[in-house]
Amino acid sequence: MSRVAFIGLGNMGGGMAANQVKAGHQVQAFDLNAQALARAHGAGCTVAETAALAVAEAEVVITMLPAGAHVRQVFADSVLPHAQRGALLIDCSTIDVDSARAVGAQAKAAGFDFADAPVSGGIAAAEAGSLTFMVGCDEALFPKVEQALAPMAKAVVHAGEAGAGQAAKICNNMVLGVSMLGVCEAFALAEKLGLAADKFYDIASKSSGQCWSITSYCPWPGVGPASPADKGYEGGFLSALMLKDLKLAQEAAARAGAATPLGAQAEAMYALFDRLGFGGKDFSAVLQLMRGRLDELDETVRGGG
Numbered sequence: 001m002s003r004v005a006f007i008g009l010g011n012m013g014g015g016m017a018a019n020q021v022k023a024g025h026q027v028q029a030f031d032l033n034a035q036a037l038a039r040a041h042g043a044g045c046t047v048a049e050t051a052a053l054a055v056a057e058a059e060v061v062i063t064m065l066p067a068g069a070h071v072r073q074v075f076a077d078s079v080l081p082h083a084q085r086g087a088l089l090i091d092c093s094t095i096d097v098d099s100a101r102a103v104g105a106q107a108k109a110a111g112f113d114f115a116d117a118p119v120s121g122g123i124a125a126a127e128a129g130s131l132t133f134m135v136g137c138d139e140a141l142f143p144k145v146e147q148a149l150a151p152m153a154k155a156v157v158h159a160g161e162a163g164a165g166q167a168a169k170i171c172n173n174m175v176l177g178v179s180m181l182g183v184c185e186a187f188a189l190a191e192k193l194g195l196a197a198d199k200f201y202d203i204a205s206k207s208s209g210q211c212w213s214i215t216s217y218c219p220w221p222g223v224g225p226a227s228p229a230d231k232g233y234e235g236g237f238l239s240a241l242m243l244k245d246l247k248l249a250q251e252a253a254a255r256a257g258a259a260t261p262l263g264a265q266a267e268a269m270y271a272l273f274d275r276l277g278f279g280g281k282d283f284s285a286v287l288q289l290m291r292g293r294l295d296e297l298d299e300t301v302r303g304g305g
């Protein structure tokens with residue numbers, strides 16, 4: 001049993017903290033949101049009054065916060081000044097590579113072990129303990145990080161040094177955003193050409209166009225295995241979060257001098273979709289934009305992103 005501090009108990013962190021409790025760890029939880037804290041309490045966490053108090057006696061500190069600014073602030077104000085010597089600090093949020101590297105360097109300078117460990121998998125995987133973690137940390141530290149993440153994980157992969165976890169996450173999600181748009185465009189063209197969606201699926205899923213966005217997450221309702229498209233594009237991975245990750249990829253590309261024209265186009269498409277009010281829909285719902293059939297999306301979620 002370890003003493004774990006968990007900061008950020010939202011959609012993802014709530015389920016992740018609960019899995020730390022299920023694994024037998026003592027979890028001190030903190031969030032700015034009272035509802036999130038009440039849920040964590042219900043899952044067996046001890047509620048701390050401040051982030052500083054949550055981390056004070058922890059052997060492992062895990063953060064799951066919205067963006068880089070939140071992570072920088074929580075580390076500067078609460079974690080680094082108040083965590084005990086020897087604590088392992090792991091940030092699981094999806095943030096910009098520069099913030100991950102900066103926080104990692106500050107943690108190292110203060111004498112802590114640090115890993116950036118963003119996740120693949122949504123809220124359901126967070127609750128089921130089946131997330132994939134992409135870890136940036138010193139090679140020698142990785143086994144310790146892997147052990148700390150195990151109660152929440154299906155897989156824990158070492159990506160490289162500090163910041164490499166975030167780099168892996170945004171590169172993976174750029175592939176996903178671009179491939180989903182390509183698949184949606186192809187389904188929209190197939191429709192115009194009079195090719196039935198299920199026939200196109202059968203053929204493309206056995207041909208060179210095959211990819212995860214077709215065979216595991218088909219955007220056309222009623223075609224392929226169950227996916228958010230079959231549930232009115234509810235649940236799944238929100239378009240607003242895809243937009244966030246594509247923005248992070250573009251920022252990183254600009255700083256690194258990488259050419260990512262398709263990533264830029266994907267960001268523009270998801271920005272438009274969000275602007276139209278569909279940020280709260282699954283990212284595969286962009287199919288209906290390509291078809292010119294936004295009327296098929298539930299109007300009630302407009303503005304939800």
Ligand code: NAD
Binds near residue numbers: 073120121123244
């Ligand atoms: P969320 O908004 O539901 O949760 C974030 C929580 O952080 C909130 O409860 C908020 O109150 C809390 N918080 C913000 N500032 C704080 C502070 N200073 N101190 C303490 N608590 C603070 O977001 P989420 O969906 O849980 O996502 C968390 C992270 O995981 C994000 O970086 C997101 O990009 C990433 N992610 C999300 C998903 C998903 O499907 N939701 C999937 C993969 C990765």
